[in-house]
Every structure is written in C-alpha cells, then in structure tokens.
Amino acid sequence: MSTAKAERLLIADDDPDLVDAYVLFFEAYGYTIQTAVDGVSALAAYHAWRPDVVMLDIQMPRMDGHAVAREIRRMSVVPRPLLLAVTALRAPAERVESFKAGFDHHFVKPAQLPVILAAIASRTII
Template sequence: MSFAKAGRLLIADDDPNLLAAYVLFFEANGYAIQTAVDGVGALAAYYAWRPDVVILDIQMPGVDGHAVAKEIRRMSFAPRPFLLAVTALHAPAEKAESFKAGFDHHFVKPARLPVILAAIASRPTI
C-alpha cells in the first residue's frame, strides 16, 4: 500500500484497548499518531498539532465527538481536516447527526480498520 497520503492522525476514544489497537494499525501504515481519551484532550491536541485526519468516538466523557467535530469545523483551518466518526451509534438519525456535526464519514463499531484506512486514503487532496 502506498503511504503517499499518510500524515498526522489524531485518534480520540475513551476505550484504552481500542485506542492501542488503532495506534498499532495506523502507525504500521505510515501515520504519525497522537491520541486523546476524551473530547477536551482531542480539542487540545487538535489545536496544538493540527492533524490531517481526526478519528473520533462520539460517546466520550465530557465533550462528545459531535461537539469536537463542530468546534474543529468552526475554526475553518486550511487545509480542512478529514473527520471520521467511529462509534457504537448506528441509527440513521445518529449517522445524520454525525454528518451535520461536520464528519466526512460515520463508521459503526466494531469497524474494520482496513475499511477506515481505505476511506482515509481516498480522501480528496487539498
């Protein structure tokens, strides 16, 4: 697989085992990774690091993933980061809420990491 589009990836999830699996997988695929375990940490990491791609769980303590996505989109930084929700929320209304919040994709757990990687790799270039 080509790593031409690999870059900086921020992953926020309150499940430490899942977060560790994400890190192993995406580092093996050429990404530089930072992590957060909640929405506040995700926003702080985003402000400081400005990653190319952000993967967010929705149901995190404190600030949820939808609020994080809305804040990232409100900042209007260029280039625009690619936002992916990876969540247990699966109802059509919940998916619609993710897109309304500014996500580019909504994946339902347990999401297959190669499918997420393919979505990231196919993102438009800026």
C-alpha cells in the first residue's frame, strides 16, 4: 500500500485518538510522520523538520491552525508545503478564512482520509 515516494507529513491535532488514526492510515501509504498536539508545537516541528505536507486542525490550544498556516506561508519556503486544514469548522465563512490563511484545502471532520490522500497525491509542487 505504499506510495511511490515517501513524503514528510506533519499532523497537528489536539485529539490523540484522531492523531493515532491519521498516523496509522498515512504510514500505511509510506509517509514519514511527525505529530504535534498544539499550534506552537506544530510550528516548531515545521521549522525543525520542513515537511512536504502539513495537516492542521484549526481549533488547537496555544496557537490555532490559521495562525500556524499564516506563519508557514510568511516564511516563503520553496517548494511550498501543501497545507491541509482538517477541522470541525464547516461554515462557508470558515472555509474562506482557511484559504485566506494559506491553506490549500479545507476538509471537515470526520474527514475521509482517502480523499485527503488523493489531494496530497494530486498536488503539484510550486
């Protein structure tokens, strides 16, 4: 079940059960994964590790996912990491806010992991 190339995936969510499920799923497809439980830890992990893909919850302690995304985009790293919001926030205005913050995709929980996997696989690196 592995992908053709191993990519680095940072997953940040304050729900440990969801993180465990995400890790099991994406590891089965060959992703190398690091996790964080809040926005501050996610940003620190991003700075230290420079993952290809960052999957963030929005409503996290210490720093929300929008703030993390804005900071990552401010850094202007090339190639740009793919930023995925995976959140309970479902209103159209909240989706717009995710895109304004720099996310490439906004998925609503409970997210369909095969759909997220397809979004990652189909991206073009900028």
